[in-house]
Amino acid sequence: MEIEIGPYDGDARAFFEAGEVAFGERLRDDDLALWEATFEPDRAVVARDGSRIVGTAGIFSFELTVPGGVLPAAGVTAVGVQPTHRRRGILRGMMRAQLDAIHDRGEPIAILWASEGQIYQRFGYGLSTVATRISVARDRSAFRSPHHAAGTIRLADVDEAKRLLPPIHDAVRPHRPGFFNRTPAYWDSEVFYDPEHRRHGASAAWYAVHEAGGEPDGFARYRIRDRWDDAGPNSTLVVTDLVAVNPAAHLDLWRFLLDVDLMGRIEAWNVAPDDPLILTVAEPRRLGVALGDGMWLRVVDVSSALAGRRYRADGSLVLEVADELCPWNDGRWALRVEDGIPFVEPTTDAPDVACDTTDLAAAYLGAFTFAALADAARVSELGPGGVTRADALFRTDRAPWCPRVF
Ligand SMILES: CC(C)(COP(=O)(O)OP(=O)(O)OC[C@H]1O[C@@H](n2cnc3c(N)ncnc32)[C@H](O)[C@@H]1OP(=O)(O)O)[C@@H](O)C(=O)NCCC(=O)NCCS
Missing domain, CATH: 3.40.630.30 (Gcn5-related N-acetyltransferase (GNAT))
Structure with missing residues (x-):
C-alpha cells in the first residue's frame, strides 16, 4: 500500500502512541498528560500506511537566542519511523514536508537534537552547539x-x-x-x-x-x-x-x-x-x-537567518551557498554589515567563500569558525582572504550552548 505523508489532523494520543513505537517504547498515560500540553498538532507531520500511523515528526515553536538577537525557530522533535517501515524513504518524505511547512511559515531556522549524528546532515542540519x-x-x-x-x-x-x-x-x-x-x-x-x-x-x-x-x-x-x-x-x-x-x-x-x-x-x-x-x-x-554533538541547526531561509543575527564587525562578504533540498537558498548571497546592521541580498558578484547549509549552521551561532570548516575540507575560499573576512564577521565571544535536549 502507498504511504501517505502529510499534515496531522488527529489527537495527541494517536500521534504519541505511534511515535513511541519508533523508540521501542509504549505510550504511558502519565507522559501523555504532560505532552498534550506542549503538543502542537497543527505543526505535526505523519506518515500513514492505510489508516495506521507509521511515522511522526513534531515541532515546538521556539524562540532561539542567536548572536545579538532572538529568532523564531522550529524545534523539531518526536521524529520516528516504526521498525516495520524503515529505509523506505519515510523520514525523507517527512523532512521534505516539514521543511516546506517551516519555510511557508517564515521561520528562518529549524533546530533539533539527534539520536544519531548521521541522520540529519543529509537534510542540511549542521552541528551548531557542542x-x-x-x-x-x-x-x-x-x-x-x-x-x-x-x-x-x-x-x-x-x-x-x-x-x-x-x-x-x-x-x-x-x-x-x-x-x-x-x-x-x-x-x-x-x-x-x-x-x-x-x-x-x-x-x-x-x-x-x-x-x-x-x-x-x-x-x-x-x-x-x-x-x-x-x-x-x-x-x-x-x-x-x-x-x-x-x-x-x-x-x-x-x-x-x-x-x-x-x-x-x-x-x-x-x-x-x-x-x-x-x-x-x-x-x-x-x-x-x-x-x-549538541544541537543541530538547519538554516531554512538563508536570507532572513543571516539578516536576523548580529556580527562582530562591519564588513562585507559574498557567500556561495549550496542547498539542493531548499532551492530558495541555493546561490550567492551578499552580506553587508553597516553600523552593526546587516543587509542581505542575492547577488551575482564573485563569491568569497563557498559552503553548504551544514557549514553555515556550524558557523551561524559561533560554534565553529570558517577557518576550522576550511581545515575540515568543508568550506572553500574562493576570493582572497575570504575565510578570514567571514570569521571577522561571524566570530562570537561566547561559545553557543543549548542547555537541554528537547
Ligand atoms: C531515524 C529514522 C527516523 C529513519 O527513518 P527512515 O524512514 O528509515 O529513513 P529514510 O528511509 O527516509 O532514510 C533517509 C536516508 O537516511 C539514511 N538513514 C536513515 N536513518 C539512518 C540512521 N539511523 N543512520 C544512518 N543513516 C540513516 C537512510 O539510509 C537514507 O539514506 P539515503 O537517502 O542516502 O538513501 C528511523 O530509523 C527511526 O525511527 N529510528 C529510531 C528513532 C530515532 O532515532 N529517531 C530520530 C530521533 S532524533
Whole structure:
C-alpha cells in the first residue's frame, strides 16, 4: 500500500502512541498528560500506511537566542519511523514536508537534537552547539586555589523549584546563543516531571539553588546513582542542568556539586564547551572532558537567518551557498554589515567563500569558525582572504550552548 505523508489532523494520543513505537517504547498515560500540553498538532507531520500511523515528526515553536538577537525557530522533535517501515524513504518524505511547512511559515531556522549524528546532515542540519561531557573522581576535583563562596546554596523542593528556576534561566537566555524559550508547560513536562523511567536507575531530581544577597542567581539539577562497594560509598552524582546568571554563582554551584559526601564521581553530560571549570581545577585532565554533538541547526531561509543575527564587525562578504533540498537558498548571497546592521541580498558578484547549509549552521551561532570548516575540507575560499573576512564577521565571544535536549 502507498504511504501517505502529510499534515496531522488527529489527537495527541494517536500521534504519541505511534511515535513511541519508533523508540521501542509504549505510550504511558502519565507522559501523555504532560505532552498534550506542549503538543502542537497543527505543526505535526505523519506518515500513514492505510489508516495506521507509521511515522511522526513534531515541532515546538521556539524562540532561539542567536548572536545579538532572538529568532523564531522550529524545534523539531518526536521524529520516528516504526521498525516495520524503515529505509523506505519515510523520514525523507517527512523532512521534505516539514521543511516546506517551516519555510511557508517564515521561520528562518529549524533546530533539533539527534539520536544519531548521521541522520540529519543529509537534510542540511549542521552541528551548531557542542555538548561537553565531564566525568571526574571527587577526590581529584580540587580547584587550583582555595574557593571563597560568593553566596549560599540550598535545596529546593519541586514547588519551590517551579517558582525559582524559570526566572534564572530567562535571565541567562538572552546572553547565550543556543538557549530557547521555555513555556510553563515545557518546564513541567521536560524538567519538573520526573517519573521513574526517566531516572535510569538514579534518584529523583534534586534542585540546588544559589542565592547571593537573598536573590536566587543560579541552579543545578542533579541525581544520585547510589552505590556502595566493599570499601565504602562510591555513588555518582549526575548533573543534568547547571545554569547561573553570573560566574561566581556558577563556580559556587560546581564546588557544591563536586563536594557532596559519599560520591565517588561527578558526571555531567552537557556543559558548555567554554565552561570555566577547566580553568578552575588543579588537574584539568582529571575532568575527563569529551566533546560530542549538541544541537543541530538547519538554516531554512538563508536570507532572513543571516539578516536576523548580529556580527562582530562591519564588513562585507559574498557567500556561495549550496542547498539542493531548499532551492530558495541555493546561490550567492551578499552580506553587508553597516553600523552593526546587516543587509542581505542575492547577488551575482564573485563569491568569497563557498559552503553548504551544514557549514553555515556550524558557523551561524559561533560554534565553529570558517577557518576550522576550511581545515575540515568543508568550506572553500574562493576570493582572497575570504575565510578570514567571514570569521571577522561571524566570530562570537561566547561559545553557543543549548542547555537541554528537547
Ligand atoms: C531515524 C529514522 C527516523 C529513519 O527513518 P527512515 O524512514 O528509515 O529513513 P529514510 O528511509 O527516509 O532514510 C533517509 C536516508 O537516511 C539514511 N538513514 C536513515 N536513518 C539512518 C540512521 N539511523 N543512520 C544512518 N543513516 C540513516 C537512510 O539510509 C537514507 O539514506 P539515503 O537517502 O542516502 O538513501 C528511523 O530509523 C527511526 O525511527 N529510528 C529510531 C528513532 C530515532 O532515532 N529517531 C530520530 C530521533 S532524533
